[in-house]
Amino acid sequence: MADTSPDRSCISLPVEAMQRFGYRIVDLLAEHFAQMEHGPVGAKADPAQIIPLFDREPSEHGRDPQEILAQLERDVFPNNLHVDHPRFFAFVPGPNNFVSAMADALAAGFNVFNGTWFGGSAAAALELGLIRWLCRVCGLPADAGGLFVSGGSMANLTALVAARHARLNDRIEGAVVYVSDQTHSSDERALRVIGFAPDQLRKIQSDSEFKLPLAHLRLAIGEDRARGLQPFCIIANAAAR
Incomplete structure (x- = not known):
């Protein structure tokens, strides 16, 4: 009987490869936060030059994550505004910091679902506790509640x-x-x-x-x-x- 189970090797990495990839991202972020205030607020790419870089069919065989990261570092990150730059005063998005970036990585990596108590009781308790604290800080009544949204x-x-x-x-x-x-x-x-x-x-x-x-x-x-x-x-x- 043929094995019809999915081949996870195409979407998984060995531990050593995960560490190299993750450490490179951490290094890239650390460099970004350390150097950002000394650089320009950002740049806007010429559509005639930037669109052809990404207007193509994805590879049928995938790509090395390190290669993709190198392309991001070369073609994407330098061609955006840095809305967390200390001299950026427009738009709504707030500042960023290294701790919040690492927290995002933890949330995505552990992939906790806290939409129900059964699915993520500890994460749900953490969310409820933080919301109750915010209610107290804002002077809301004891029975006030809330939720976190994307923006x-x-x-x-x-x-x-x-x-x-x-x-x-x-x-x-x-x-x-x-x-x-x-x-x-x-x-x-x-x-x-x-x-x-x-x-x-x-x-x-x-x-x-x-x-x-x-x-x-x-x-x-x-x-x-x-x-x-x-x-x-x-x-x-x-x-x-």
Whole structure:
């Protein structure tokens, strides 16, 4: 009888090869963090030069991981902005550090699933403990809870879903959301995802200091109430975009 079990040799590495590969990545990261502040904020590649490097069919036989790492080091890492550079002040992504990079490696390597207590009780307990600590730091009540998400866009989506359920009982007909012209585009996308129509978003022009003028906000809310609509949510933002 033929052996139909998958050949794991094509996706696994010997221990020594894993160590060489991993140590090279650690060295590369250490060099990056040590030298970053002394180098440029980053670079933008010419599409005519960079796209042909990657617009090709993958190899049917795979490639040596060290070869792929060398290509990343040569063609990818030098051709991006370093959003964790000390002189980078744009966009939303926050700074990085070596400990968090190693923590990401541990999380990916051990591949812990903590979506259920059965699947990852220790990791779930760690998450719950950290969330409870954050609730206390933020002065939230003892029964407050939360969850970790991938970033600001998912945080906005999650918050709007929670607000829709708490304030509208998930019935969005006639509900209106208020933002300024400086509000991040992820809020508008999140509203579309959870079912709001474009005319349910009221965008108010910011003032000369990029603030949401409260007098204009009150006027807009009053107009919508007079039309029989239901003012539902005001989305504030801490800075101009």
